[in-house]
Amino acid sequence: MDKIITSQPVSIKNVTVSDPFWSEYVELVRNTVLPYQWEALNDRIPDAEPSFAVKNFRIAAGLENGEFGGLVFQDSDVAKWLEAVGYSLQTHPDPKLEEIADGIIDIIEKAQQPDGYLDTYFILKDPGKKWTNLHECHELYVAGHMMEAAVAYYKATGKRKLLDVMCRFADNIDSVFGPEPEKIQGYDGHQEVELALVKLYEATGNERYLKLSKYFIDERGKEPNFFIKECEKRGWYSHWNRGQVPSPELEYNQAHKPVRQQEVAVGHAVRAVYMYTAMADLARETGDKSMLDACRCLWSNMVNRQMYITGGIGSTHxxxxxxxxxxxxxxxxxxxxxxSIGLIFFAHRMLQLEQLGEYGDVMERALYNTVLGAMSRDGRHFFYVNPLEVWPxxxxxxxxxxxVKPVRQKWFGCACCPPNIARLLTSLNQYIYSYNKNTVYTHLYIGGEADIELEAGKIKLKQESRYPWNGRIKMTVVASTAGNTSLAFRIPGWCKNWSASINGKKADGIAKVENGYAVFTDSWKAGDEIELYMDMxxxxxxxNPKVRANAGRVAIQRGPLVYCLEEAxxxxxxxxxxxxxxxxxxAETDDSLTQGxxxxxxxxxxxxxxxxxxxxxxxxxDNEKEVDFKAVPYFMWGNRKPGEMLVWILRK
Amino acid sequence: MDKIITSQPVSIKNVTVSDPFWSEYVELVRNTVLPYQWEALNDRIPDAEPSFAVKNFRIAAGLENGEFGGLVFQDSDVAKWLEAVGYSLQTHPDPKLEEIADGIIDIIEKAQQPDGYLDTYFILKDPGKKWTNLHECHELYVAGHMMEAAVAYYKATGKRKLLDVMCRFADNIDSVFGPEPEKIQGYDGHQEVELALVKLYEATGNERYLKLSKYFIDERGKEPNFFIKECEKRGWYSHWNRGQVPSPELEYNQAHKPVRQQEVAVGHAVRAVYMYTAMADLARETGDKSMLDACRCLWSNMVNRQMYITGGIGSTHxxxxxxxxxxxxxxxxxxxxxxSIGLIFFAHRMLQLEQLGEYGDVMERALYNTVLGAMSRDGRHFFYVNPLEVWPxxxxxxxxxxxVKPVRQKWFGCACCPPNIARLLTSLNQYIYSYNKNTVYTHLYIGGEADIELEAGKIKLKQESRYPWNGRIKMTVVASTAGNTSLAFRIPGWCKNWSASINGKKADGIAKVENGYAVFTDSWKAGDEIELYMDMxxxxxxxNPKVRANAGRVAIQRGPLVYCLEEAxxxxxxxxxxxxxxxxxxAETDDSLTQGxxxxxxxxxxxxxxxxxxxxxxxxxDNEKEVDFKAVPYFMWGNRKPGEMLVWILRK
Structure with missing residues (x-):
């Protein structure tokens, strides 16, 4: 089957972010989050829960004595940090940071077993139990994160060490899993390796990795169920319960039916969106239309029935x-x-499969509300849970x-979220544009420059705006050798009126509006300016009245931002x-919160x-009285004195 | 110290219930609930969870072989059933029922150990562990319920067998617990024996039982904490977790501080109200004003800050x-x-300590809403949890x-609620009136007759009404030798306007209104009629706006009944x-739900x-349209096709 690709993202290296809103965050991640998280991974943050993550690798590498610490998937925190470093180095070379990364990569290589196996929990704690508890023990999940790190780091530095380590591990995995009778016909309890193997395939061109990803996805949920068989084989022993458990709940791991038959988003939300992302990857790479249909169906259920207005997903702890x-x-x-980060991954993949504005809309919603809100303005405190109503x-x-924490936490015993935010923000560049033949799509309004190689030639664009505070976007053609080119701008779902000008002249009616994008086609020359005015x-x-929790309530939104009331x-x-x-x-500017x-x-x-x-x-x-109120962007909540917060406000 | 008694209840035997509303329930309990529960206790209900309760006693008595079944406090279900039988027999002799009760009492006596000990869990399953886990294992709780049963059955039949069994056990307990160094300085994890010992004291006149109750209450929450010491002694082993646990959460058992210092209702709600009931008993019997103050404080916190409008308490599962x-x-x-049943106990005790209408108001609220609602109209299905909003x-x-179950259940593995409802409804008579010197207080508007012996002589009253559907109450003096007598009627908190007539003549302004009671004093003669018209x-x-959950919402109440919307x-x-x-x-009569x-x-x-x-x-x-709505009494919800239910309705 032919690949299904309607557009492909512009790579991180070819996009710079220079934006009055985002630059601050990107710098915060680079200058504060990454160094802070490195300290956390090395257990050097006072009063925070220890990570053990680096220490585990050092022990496994024979550089230190001691016992494994932390959770079974602790390695993945190092992987996500390394992946973020990889993205950061692609746009901002930093020899010191690269030296630190090279150092931990050397240790990781030393920790790898002769057969390619790499998971410090099993290496240190339970070597006899490798591959016996896929359902609970995250071996392939951890491998997947390290593969993503390896690809990012290789793209940034050209250094192959970690990539080679992870190819060896992928080869080892390929020798363990598969349809052949001597192999395990199984898959991981926490999806992640599936999307990572596609990245490894793209970076190396080795089709075995794509095939292995497809195997894991196709095998999932088949009868008789692998997790039940595996659990039975273990005598129903549970790693987490340290004792016998009843038969696993398969919906939790999205293993209750084959993926193409899944129509409703169920179970652990992160597992779900990581899987859907891999499904979209495979639909694209293998041209599998039944897989694309499944993706569309799951997307629609999730976004139209199970998503918070903030782009949050997962209704129960x-x-x-x-x-x-x-x-x-x-x-x-x-x-x-x-x-929500996984939801952005999924939206980003869907955008490559079909050019619909709603994918960008959801990406924007999750990014500007939940993801941004998950990190404090100091880059050192994080939310794991992102509530819409807080009574401390x-x-x-x-x-x-x-x-439901009313205050962002320093670090977590299960610290998946902070490094996930870091890797998303350092790779933000790749979510802004995509291109196809001679069309450039702008999905996100984030300032900076992009160099894009179209079929007919190169084009360099410069985007400027005060988004998300203002809906006026200026796109300047810095240079072009591409001739007749289409520039497509996403008109967000929140925007009811927009207009445009080209080189200062009103350009209403010129754009072709397609699937949520306004498309301007011309033979652009250096200095051409397209301005988009979106009424914010x-x-x-x-x-929807079916959402019982929001009955009689309304939320305030302006542009992509959801607002909330705070006790402060x-x-x-x-x-x-x-x-x-x-x-x-x-709408008033309040610089006391943040500039603009x-x-x-x-x-x-x-x-x-x-x-x-x-x-x-x-x-x-009737004992109501009139009062003044002030609502602030949801993503900024909890940065002042702790107190109540509310998104859905009673309607008078 | 002198006893503090402002009024005492009229005993069950001297009050009959003959009421268009309540007779149906009382008969339902007598004719259906008690026989049904006996079947349940004997594991003869198809498709219901087995009880094992009778079987355990038979095995302990040597009449059957087998193993203990059910939870550690399973004996208490038999006790509560026997207590309900005792109440029922006091007003409705029933030789067949008495024979069944005598039969199980014989078995209970046989199960008792030579030293007086009686708890089938420890007798059968863990004899070496008696009195080693008061915190979790309910030995005194179970004993308390059986003491209550013994007193009720003795009052009904004059038969002392069970009373003697329980006095022997109480003596045994008295030899095990107390301030003497060789005894255990402790108390039970689930309060109950404290109030039961007061009943045993009242029935037998043996002051040691009162003293033992006072000991348990006074000892509770002292430092160093008994539960922590006990848990340490057991090596932190937990019966429920079958493994080691951290230090117990003392608030759960109201053992976090001495009872007189407790100002806020905390922890397990049933434990709390059973304890408060015993505290009120002890305040009354020992004239302990500091205890009365503590009761008032806890009452106020619970009723004014932590009680649902339905009289439900306990906000979290x-x-x-x-x-x-x-x-x-x-x-x-x-x-x-x-x-809510325990809340009624507590209110009933407080009414004996001070004559305030609010105690009767709360008793009425809990009775007519939560307690009545907990049982289906067929007497065979019960709610354990009583929600105010249900989305199945x-x-x-x-x-x-x-x-939160949308449908009443047949029986429960932990079946505390069904027999508790049975014992409350069979003893309803005692909650209606109390008396003091030459005053009769009417707390509840439930039809029937009462024979009351006042200081100056006897009075016989007959009450008639269509309460709770109508606020017109007729009280007829059937006979009186008491001379000048005060008849005090509770004017419920919900009643904004009322008037009265005596022998058909308007009697406005005649009553003295005191603390929520309208008091009519006269030298009543047979045939005198007082009619009370309470605007319903x-x-x-x-x-209160501090209740976040009810913001923008209102509830409908008419008389004592809270209403709800149902999907049906x-x-x-x-x-x-x-x-x-x-x-x-x-307000419209709808006989399709129930008569009137x-x-x-x-x-x-x-x-x-x-x-x-x-x-x-x-x-x-704005997409609202006008519709007709119909609200039904909350206590009747869930008796039709299962569906949504809502008490707090949005305010337009």
């Missing part, structure tokens, strides 16, 4: 999982940072909300505040608590 | 516990049936709501329905879902 259609509780939510006392005193109005959003601005008991959807709201930040202000109503004293219930009487 | 002030989620609620799909698919209007209730009447997605608090609502039932009807608004298709979020537009 039980299994960090999806629950069911329209079940989107705001206060017991999970919405793990990693799940409930987080402390109601056990059903213990997982304050939008009052309601949820509006006092406590935010639930008592209601807004009149017909009242005049204003736009806040929303207006009149609201507050149910008075003055005359209540110690009474719990009484006959209704 | 984690530990079946209180969470914190104003945290009253409607959909993840616990509100265990047993906890969420109960099934969101693990945080698995405990439809009341729209709002919650109003269609699904009840969250989309909002009511205008100023609109006209009507009053439903509330009116116009409401419903957010339309027609134009949404598969979209999750969109710009707000």
């Amino acid at each position: 039980h299994g960090e999982a999806f629950s069911f259609d329209y079940d989107l509780p705001n206060d017991t939510v999970y919405a793990e940072s990693c799940a 006392e409930a987080s402390e005193k109601n056990p059903g909300k213990h997982h 109005t304050i939008d009052i959003i309601q949820a 601005d509006n006092g406590g008991i935010l639930s008592a505040v209601s807004i009149d959807v017909n009242s005049q709201l204003s 930040a736009v806040v929303i202000k207006g009149k609201a109503f507050r149910t008075g608590g003055e005359n209540w004293k110690d009474v719990l219930y009484k006959t209704y009487s | 984690h530990g079946e516990a209180f969470s914190f002030d104003y945290d009253l989620p409607n959909d993840t609620v616990y509100a265990e049936s047993c906890a 799909e969420a109960s099934e698919k969101n693990p945080g709501k698995h405990h 209007t439809i009341d729209i209730i709002q919650a 009447d109003n269609g699904g997605i009840l969250s989309a329905v909002s009511i205008d608090v100023n609109s006209q609502l009507s 039932a009053v439903v509330i009807k009116g116009k409401a608004f419903r957010t339309g879902g027609e134009n949404w298709k598969d979209v999750l979020y969109k710009t707000y537009s």
